[in-house]
Amino acid sequence: MKVLVADEVRLSVKRSLNAIAGVQVVGQARNAPMAESLAGFTKPDVILVDVEASGLRGVTTARDLRDLVPEVRVLVLGEEDSRDLVNQAARAGILGCVVDRADPTELLEAIRGAVYARQVGFLDLTEN
Numbered sequence: 001m002k003v004l005v006a007d008e009v010r011l012s013v014k015r016s017l018n019a020i021a022g023v024q025v026v027g028q029a030r031n032a033p034m035a036e037s038l039a040g041f042t043k044p045d046v047i048l049v050d051v052e053a054s055g056l057r058g059v060t061t062a063r064d065l066r067d068l069v070p071e072v073r074v075l076v077l078g079e080e081d082s083r084d085l086v087n088q089a090a091r092a093g094i095l096g097c098v099v100d101r102a103d104p105t106e107l108l109e110a111i112r113g114a115v116y117a118r119q120v121g122f123l124d125l126t127e128n
Contacts (some may be wrong), residue, residue, distance in 0.1 A: 001022060001023050001024070001025045001045045001046065001111060001112075001115055002024050002042065002043065002044040002045050002046075003017055003023055003024065003025055003026065003044055003045065003046045003073075003111060004025075004026055004027045004028075004029065004035070004038055004039055004042055004046070004047045004048070005017065005027070005028045005029070005032075005043040005047075005048050005052070006028075006029040006032075006034075006035040006047060006050060006061065006065070007028065007029075007047065007048070007050040007053055008047040008076065011052075012085070013042060013077065014028060015106075016103070016104045016107050017104075017107065018022060018094075019104050020022050020104050020107070020108050023108065023111065025036075026042040026043075026044050027042050027044075028043075030053075031053075031106060032057050032061045032064070034094075035047070035061060035065060036064065036065065036068055039065055039068060039069045039072060040069060043069075043072075044072055044076070045072065045073065045111075045114075045115050046066050046072065046075060046111050046114045046115060047062075047072055047073070047074050047075070048075050048076075048077050049061055049062040049065065049074060049075070049076050049077065050076075050077045050078075051054070051076045051077065051078050051085060051089075052077075053079055056071045057124065058088075058124075059076060059088045059089055059092050060092075061092065062074050062076050062089065062092060062094050063092035063093065063094070066092070066093055066094065072115035073095055074094050074095065074114075075092055075094065075095055075096050075097065075098055075110055075111070076089050076095065076096075076097050076098070076116050077098050078097060078098075085097055095113070095114045096110060096113065096114065096123065
């Protein structure tokens with residue numbers, strides 16, 4: 001599974017993804033234009049969008065990416081347990097939300113759910 005990470009600074013997500021067999025990080029975008037360019041170029045299966053990164057315009061970027069490359073599944077990353085974030089993402093047609101630094105097993109579950117177009121809903125992946 002090819003994954004594009006749209007995230008300004010959080011390397012823990014990329015490290016977690018790199019630790020998962022069968023997952024290939026095909027790029028990391030630091031802003032919305034870069035994410036859009038990389039999405040078209042790398043053809044990922046899933047894009048993880050950090051909705052709190054200042055250069056990424058939140059759920060709007062996630063929705064724009066979904067519209068730009070409809071065959072790509074989009075999940076949003078956030079730092080807080082926010083039902084508001086979940087509701088915004090659901091209204092934008094995003095498959096699910098992942099919160100904070102991810103445990104590789106749970107992150108893989110979210111990515112697989114997205115690849116198979118299952119609504120993954122809200123996953124709290126905060127490290128214990």
